[in-house]
Amino acid sequence: MSDLDKLDRAILGALQADGRMPVARLAETVGLSETPCARRLKRLEQAGYIDRYRAVLSRRALGYGVVGFVSVRFAVHDRALADRFEREVCAIERIVSCHNISGTADYILQIVARDLDDYGTFMRDQLRSLPGVTSVESALSLREVKADGGVPLS
Incomplete structure (x- = not known):
């Protein structure tokens, strides 16, 4: 993780909180313009820092009490x-x-x-x-x- 800078960590943290965040909003959240943010995101995905994107389902709403x-x-x-x-x-x-x-x-x-x-x-x-x-x-x-x-x- 030492090769991650503050912006990389901010991108990962924002996506961990909301994996559906569009790149435009992600860029705004971390203080970058859209193109450099998209490049960083692609690099983080390719480097394996992001395993996958998924929805977190409500077990209660699905009947698992x-x-x-x-x-x-x-x-x-x-x-x-x-x-x-x-x-x-x-x-x-x-x-x-x-x-x-x-x-x-x-x-x-x-x-x-x-x-x-x-x-x-x-x-x-x-x-x-x-x-x-x-x-x-x-x-x-x-x-x-x-x-x-x-x-x-x-």
Whole structure:
């Protein structure tokens, strides 16, 4: 990140807050004219600082009232088994994030469900039957305090 100057960071921060911002407004926001701003944006995209653009959907508006964080443990640590588990997890839409972690668990998953019954059914019928899973431990979110705000740019 050392090759990013103050204007690059400002562009990234503005886009992180609003990925649909037109270049004209982006340029105005960061204090550049449109052409140099567009060039910088293209350079930042090509250099890989911007992975993709997307809309952040409201899980509540879409009917997902429950968020669970699930620690998943394996009894056998086999690379092929882990690869199968990861492929299957990536194919399940309601698993919104999956991290291979250190500590007592092997993975931590963030899962959305419509309600507690839906969550329980998903745990029983899908999650516990994934390859390699020998135990799961859930923690349900009571209230979201901070959503994914992006990465720090300082």
